[in-house]
Amino acid sequence: MTFGEQPAYLRVARDLRQQIADGKLPPHTRLPSQARIREVYGVSDTVALEARKVLMAEGLVEGRSGSGTYVRERPVPRSVARSAYRGPGSTTPFRQEQAAEGTRGTWESRSEQVEASAEVAVRLGVEPGERVMRTKYVFRDAGESMMLSTSYEPLSVTGRTPVMLPEEGPLGGCGVVERMAAIDVVVDNVAEEVGARPGLAEELAELGGVPGHVVLVIERTYYASGRAVETADLVVPADRYRVSYHLPVR
Template identity: 50%
Template sequence: MSRPTYQRVADQLRRRIIAGEYTPGDKLPSRQDLAEEFGVGRRVAADAVQQLVGEGYVVSRSGSGSYVRPRPPVRRLTRSWYREDRGGSPFRADMAAQSVRGGWESASESAIAPDTVAHRLAIDPGDPVMRTKYTFTGDGEPVMLSTSWEPLEITRGTVVVLPEDGVHAGRGVVDRMRVIGHEIVQAGEIVTARPADAEEADLLRIARGSVVLVIQRTYYTEDRPVETADIVVPPDRYELAYMIPVGGK
C-alpha cells in the first residue's frame, strides 16, 4: 500500500531538514509554494507541514509561518555517586551547574510490579510498588523522563511513601531511604538505546521514532535493591558523563 501523498511530501521536507538544506530557524516555503513545487493541493501541503510539527521538526507561528525547530544546546547529565550521596536532587544540581533552572512534574500511584520490575527489585511479580512518573524540565522545556518503582513493603506507612509529597519531597532516593533506615551503598546502571514511543515523544516534544537513551538504574542497600527506574534521555539534548571513584574513600 502506497503512503498518503501528504506523508510523501513530509518525507521530502524531513530529508531536507536532516540534510541541512533547511537549517534551524529557517522559514519553510508557504503552503502555496509547497503545493506548486510538489504538484499537490494546499490542503495536502498543510497536512505535510503539520506532520512535521507533530514529529517535532517544525514549529508553526500564527500569522508568520512555519520554521525549522531550533536545536537545543547539548548539556551534561553527570552520573556520579558523589552527586547522589551529597543530598538534595542530583538533577537540580546538574542544571544549576549549567545555569539552567531545573524542575519536574510527577505523579505517584500504587501499582502491581510487572515481571521485569519485580526481577530488578528482587520481589515477586504482582507485589505492590509505588510507581512515580516524572517529566524533568530545564528552563521550562522537557528534557528527561523517568519512571520509578519502590517496593511498598519498605515504604508503606512511612513519611516517604510518596516521593514528591511531605517534608522530604524533592529529595533524592538516597536521602529518602536513609530517613527510614535503609542506607543505600551502591547504584547500578545499564544504558541502552531504542526508538521513543508515542507518549515519550509527545512529552519530550521530539519526533516520534527518534532514538532515546534509556538508563535502567537500581539502588541497593547491603541487603537488597530498594528502588529501580527507567530514565529516558534524548541524546541530541543531553550527554551522559560518568564519574567513577577509583580506590578507597
C-alpha cells in the same frame, strides 16, 4: 551491485547528508524535490523517495504539510550529568546539576500504588503483582521538557513509613540514599545501564520529538546489602542531550 557497494538510495542519502553537514543545505532550506534528486543523481523515483526517507529517519529533515521537506535545525547537545553520591544532604542528580549551574529547572511528579509488572518485579527482586510505589516525573529546563523518569519502590521497604511518598513528607524531594537512611536502610550500591531505542509516541509527545526520534534510556537501580530498594527508567531525547558521568576514582 558488486560486493561492498552501497545501494543507490544510500549513496544519494550520503551525498545529501554531507551537503547538510557542510552547510550547503543549511537549516530551514527545502530539500531538493524528488524529481530534482532523480535528475541530478540519475536514479529512479523509488530510489529518490527511499533516500529522503533515510534522511527523515535520521532526523536531518522534516516534512511540512503541503510545503515539502526541509532541513531541520540541529540543536547543540547539552549534558545531563550523572554523578556519584555526594554525602549527607544530597538531592537527586537533576537537582544537583541545576544547583551547580545556577539554573532553575522545574519538575512535576505523581505517585501511586500499583502492582509490580514482571519486568519491574525482576529488577526489584520481588514477586510479580507485589505492591510498589510508582512515581512518574517530567523534568523541565527553561520550560522545555528534557527528561522523563518512572521510578518504583517496593512497599515492603517503604510502606507505612515517612518516606513512602518520594516527593512528600519531611524528606520529600531528597535523594533515594537520604530517604532510605531515614528508615535505617543503608544504600551502598547503584547500577546504571544506558541504552537507546525509538521513543514511544507518548514519550515523544511529552519531550517535543517526532515519530522515529531516538531516546536514551538510563535503567537505574539502588541496592542496600544486595537488595534492590528502588529502580527507575530515565528517558532523555538523544538529539538534544548527552549523558555525562563524573565518578570518583577510588
